[in-house]
Amino acid sequence: MKMELIQPFINAADAVLSQGLQGSTKVGNLTMEEDAYRRKGVAGMVALTGDIEGRIVLDLEPQTAVRVASHYAGTELPESDSLIKETIFELANQVVGNAICALNDQGFHFRVHPPMLVTASEGEKTSEDVEALVISFETAMGTVFMNVALRHNKRRLADHAAVGAHHQ
Amino acid sequence: MEQFAPVKRSKDGQPVRYLIVDDSVFARKNLARMIETFGGQVAAEAGDGLTAISEFDRTNPDIVLMDITMPQMEGIEAAERIVQQHPSARIVMVSSVGYQENIVAALQRGARHFVQKPVKPEVLYEVIKYVMGEDGSVANAAGAGA
Numbered sequence: 001m002k003m004e005l006i007q008p009f010i011n012a013a014d015a016v017l018s019q020g021l022q023g024s025t026k027v028g029n030l031t032m033e034e035d036a037y038r039r040k041g042v043a044g045m046v047a048l049t050g051d052i053e054g055r056i057v058l059d060l061e062p063q064t065a066v067r068v069a070s071h072y073a074g075t076e077l078p079e080s081d082s083l084i085k086e087t088i089f090e091l092a093n094q095v096v097g098n099a100i101c102a103l104n105d106q107g108f109h110f111r112v113h114p115p116m117l118v119t120a121s122e123g124e125k126t127s128e129d130v131e132a133l134v135i136s137f138e139t140a141m142g143t144v145f146m147n148v149a150l151r152h153n154k155r156r157l158a159d160h161a162a163v164g165a166h167h168q
Numbered sequence: 169m170e171q172f173a174p175v176k177r178s179k180d181g182q183p184v185r186y187l188i189v190d191d192s193v194f195a196r197k198n199l200a201r202m203i204e205t206f207g208g209q210v211a212a213e214a215g216d217g218l219t220a221i222s223e224f225d226r227t228n229p230d231i232v233l234m235d236i237t238m239p240q241m242e243g244i245e246a247a248e249r250i251v252q253q254h255p256s257a258r259i260v261m262v263s264s265v266g267y268q269e270n271i272v273a274a275l276q277r278g279a280r281h282f283v284q285k286p287v288k289p290e291v292l293y294e295v296i297k298y299v300m301g302e303d304g305s306v307a308n309a310a311g312a313g314a
Contacts (some may be wrong), residue, residue, distance in 0.1 A: 093264050
């Protein structure tokens, strides 16, 4: 996966988390995920379709999710509160939204789908043409994991190339 | 959360009434808290575009804060339908998907402004004042409780 596709997601997550949690965040480990995705806790997934397709998962260990959601809510939330899931969804949405603005400036076009809860403890193994990266963000409230799996939509790329050739 | 000088309706000095449209409960609560700090009042909430249209008809709010990516009917289409029925509706799109195409599409279909998520209260406050124009007035903070 090209870093120019990943970097906007890292920048967006860093900005969204540091603004929302009102503290500095540190980008931690960045690892290639070669095996199937293993959920760590409360995970929200946002799917993208368009010139680049794939999904972004924001994944927080349960206690980190409670602390983050409580911070946003301005009150202590119990672990069972549905607002915790909603908070992770909205954070995932904001990260993706901000990232694709940057990618849109580079000429990529997308459709963002509403976030979904990841309930399976283990996801499907990524395929040959999809590489998944896991980036961790160290925040004052714990570690936030972002799992990014994207691939170029070859048909759309071919369409763009054909249009480009036609205009030459 | 920071407090702002209340924005009131010029015609009657009453709080500005808002319709908040977002499929995320979290986002709606967050916006509602900001609105309180602006001295506003939440007239209604909706979780999708279709409900937004009926809630607009029911409550006739001064301002609609409208998300874009939502189930059933997306925000831009809902904004267009509301403005077709109510040309003076003041709709502010509030979305994390803030690239130029979306912004232009929203404005062409009748939205008055666009605020990108995560929403900064000071940015939204300025947009509210701008969108209300002469129909809104900033009350003296000292008299906020009056």
